[in-house]
Amino acid sequence: MKLTWGAHIRAKGGQQVSGDGYDVIEGKGSRLLTIVDGLGGGVEAARPTALALDVLRANPDKPLKELIERCHTALHGTRGAVIGLLRLEENNQRASYIGVGNIGIHVVSDQMIKPISKNGILGHRQLPTLLEMTYTYNIGDLFMLYSDGISTRVISDSALNHPPADLKVLAVDLLERYGKTIDDATVLVAKPH
Ligand SMILES: [Mn+2]
Numbered sequence: 001m002k003l004t005w006g007a008h009i010r011a012k013g014g015q016q017v018s019g020d021g022y023d024v025i026e027g028k029g030s031r032l033l034t035i036v037d038g039l040g041g042g043v044e045a046a047r048p049t050a051l052a053l054d055v056l057r058a059n060p061d062k063p064l065k066e067l068i069e070r071c072h073t074a075l076h077g078t079r080g081a082v083i084g085l086l087r088l089e090e091n092n093q094r095a096s097y098i099g100v101g102n103i104g105i106h107v108v109s110d111q112m113i114k115p116i117s118k119n120g121i122l123g124h125r126q127l128p129t130l131l132e133m134t135y136t137y138n139i140g141d142l143f144m145l146y147s148d149g150i151s152t153r154v155i156s157d158s159a160l161n162h163p164p165a166d167l168k169v170l171a172v173d174l175l176e177r178y179g180k181t182i183d184d185a186t187v188l189v190a191k192p193h
Pocket residue numbers: 037147148149183184
């Protein structure tokens with residue numbers, strides 16, 4: 001699949017290490033896009049984030065629910081994390097999403113693609129009943145994941161309708177304009193074409 005993407009991350013003011021993390025992981029005919037936000041700040045927050053990303057990188061083709069459950073297990077005993085997990089499949093143009101906790105997702109599309117995250121924390125007690133939402137996307141749709149260090153007002157920004165060719169430029173721009181300095185902040189934008 002041809003997927004153009006860009007991401008930007010900024011640690012909260014005064015921290016050297018970000019508790020947010022992201023990745024775009026290559027699977028068989030699909031990509032897994034994720035943002036993970038470790039609870040707390042600094043190194044304590046970065047640890048659960050790194051553990052969750054390791055699980056995803058080792059298993060890019062497993063069902064989303066299983067990936068979330070594996071992350072949950074791997075994070076027991078840590079501060080915990082929230083996650084947004086999006087899979088874009090190439091052949092059938094299927095987009096599927098599971099979110100646990102406060103990670104935002106927004107899709108610019110002619111289709112009604114409005115996935116949501118459920119409340120919960122990976123690594124803490126019981127996971128919520130996982131809700132996997134599946135859609136058919138169009139080539140050229142723009143997918144955006146963002147952590148809660150980004151104001152939700154970002155979803156109405158006009159730049160999303162006319163993104164630059166280099167999506168890294170868009171991610172940097174959105175973070176600069178909507179990022180909060182009191183939290184780690186991450187934006188990931190991606191466009192299948
Ligand atoms: Mn956060």
